Amino acid sequence: MKKIKRMFYGGDYNPEQWEKKIWLKDMEIFKSAKINSATINVFSWAKIQPSKDVYDFGQLDEIMNQLAKENIEIVLGTSTAALPAWLYKEYPEVGRVDFEGRRHRFGQRHNACPNSLVYQHFSTRLAGKLAERYSDVPQLAVWHINNEYGGICYCENCEKAFRIWLKKKYQTIEALNTAWNLNFWGHTVYDWDEIVVPNCLGDAMNEEETAFAGLSVDYMRFNSDSLLANFKAEREAIRQFDQETPVTTNFMGTYKGLDYFKWAKEMDLVSWDNYPAYNTPWSSVALGHDLMRGLKDQSFMLMEQTPSQQNWQPYNSLKKPGELRAQSYQAIAHGADTIQYFQLRRSIGGCEKFHGAVIEHAGTTNTRVFREVAELGNELESLGDLLVEATCPAKVAILFDWDNYWALEYTSGPNQNLKYVEQIQQVYAYFYQQNIPVDLIPIDRDISKYELILAPVLYMIKGEIVSRLEDFVRAGGTFVTTFMSGIVDQSDNVLLGGYPGPLRKLTGIWVEELDALAPEQSNQIQFADGETGTATLVSDLLHLETAESLGSYTDNFYAGQPFATKCSFGKGQTYYIGTQLDTNSLAKVLNEACASAKVEPVVAEETALEITYREKGRQKFYFIINLSDQSQKLPTKFIGQKDLLKQTSLVAEYLVKAYEVLIVKESQ
Secondary structure, three states, X not given: OOOOOOOEEEEEOOHHHOOHHHHHHHHHHHHHOOOOEEEEOOOOHHHHOOEOOEOOOHHHHHHHHHHHHOOOEEEEEOOOOOXXXXXXXXXXXXXXXXXXXXXXXXXXXXXXXXXXXXXXHHHHHHHXXXXXXXXXXXXXXXXXOOOOOOOOOOOHHHHHHHHHHHHHHHOOHHHHHHHXXXXXXXXXXXXXXXXXXXXXXXOEOOOOOEOOHHHHHHHHHHHHHHHHHHHHXXXXXXXXXXXXOOEEOEEOOOOOOOOHHHHHOOOOOOEEEOOOOOOOOHHHHHHHHHHHHHHHOOOEEEEEOOOOOOOOOOOOOOOOOOHHHHHHHHXXXXXXXXXXXXXXXXXXXXXXXXXXXXXXXXXXXXXHHHHHHHHHHHHHHHHOOOOOOOEOOOOEEEEOOHHHHHHHHHOOOOOOOOOHHHHHHHHHHHHHHHOOOEEEEOOOOOOOOOOEEEEOOOOEOOOOHHHHHHHHHHOOOEEEEEOOOOOEOOOOOEOOOOEOHHHHHHHOEEEEEEEEOOOOOOEEEEEOOOOXXXXXXXXXXXXEOOOEEEEEEOOOOOOOOEEEEEEEEOXXXXXXXXXXXXXXXXXXXXXXXXXXXXXXXOOOOOOOOEEEEEEEOOEEEEEEEOOOOOOEEOOHHHOOOEOOOOOOEOOOOOEEOOOOEEEEEEEO
């Protein structure tokens, strides 16, 4: 398999939208910014296949030749995310049916039924023809299948395919009735063709709620698998002609619709699109990078970010001077081996005409954005392959699971404000602020190499996760979990015997009841040492079995009952947090968990700087990033070192300016 030998710097390029004289100008501009890669042909299906049996690769040939002539690495799209009009006209069944039961006509993108045999035929045929024609192009670096897969279809094709998927999973109709608990509301079915899709015409109450979570979670699994089958079919069509070029598609961080851990197993490279809003916490951005790195436990491609502003968010603020550079290096610090933009040249029409670009509508290099892009390009070129495939070691891991994501947010109660990613983010933010590296991993990944494992709201218990966690803690590991954990099985049926179900022995507690708190409500808490805090969202009413209390509620009718506990289990410890704590109180519990696990920050002193590192061979590369708007004192660890980017010595009085980035190399 081909390797990425240098850090790609470039992005989405749409020369088919422009006259050829513009292409030549673009090549000169790219060269001056040290842009060395271009993602092309992402939405060109209608251009290269104007009718059912006619293909016209003439313009794409010219584009490929021009980029190859300039020695630009080519990320070649298969164009299958936006269908041509003739395909809808001749085969209306390729259009999706939405949640309301309406079949969509030609328009927008990501609008194809994944279980349409017609769509499958034409999309894989196109991918195969592209691979047959261009697989020998030396500059072809990566295949980019489709684009930002997502959405759900509820059509007749999908309903029939869903029944087949269910029969394969459950084997018998009796097993399905048991799994979905269809005795409830008299929903027992006696034949597979009695099963209907869970949209608003069936058992869904709305797009967020359902009468039968087992059914709706299975449909999310099925939809993810259906789209993955489309990806695999295009990949196999490519592999008939090209066995060497890596294949990817671009993910969207914590996007709810697809089980990215399952998808990543079928991909050579993980890539993703990073579009934070003006007020997105930097810890949330870092979480996205760490999740993408965790999908395959390897470095990833940053396929898209904007060099200036988005166009589709409510408030599309400009990046401040230096922010683009800092954001890009944050991605590299967390495992990115490419920095790519959407888009290289700003389009003149359509809904993305005001989406930022390297080349703005003015068509000149004399812009603030271009100067920043060029500065970064020169720095990345100077780094060469120094950081490519460098690892990001961590002793802490957070379990992330899409089944839990779906099931927790489908469940009826206890609180509509309980959201999976928010709970993960609150725990992750603590480690981010402490500069403690974290991996985000699936529940079936080996956990033995970590010292501390966290599983917030581990609502759904599947496979051997409980026995593996018990072995981990018994051997000396530290485990942290929270309320709404150990509640249901893989079909969203309650695990009987008292909450937290099979985690009860490991946590040493029994949760008798769970109180829900409205936004205006809160409970006060007090730690054993007298420190006080606030609890919101939910509050477990729990009993100690083999655990000890870390503190108690001080108001409400359950005053005096524990809100958090610690349990010795073998050589290790389990911490259970039974409510949503304020930031300081959560930090107090996690401080103790880190001490138990002997987990320490990258630098000992407190700092507002983001500091992490990557390793390659016997070298460590520390990234020191100021993502605030105030200058920050340089930690003493780096005094006397040299910044690789500016080749300046770091003295004791050095202040890291707003959005400044330093990289320090340390040989072991």
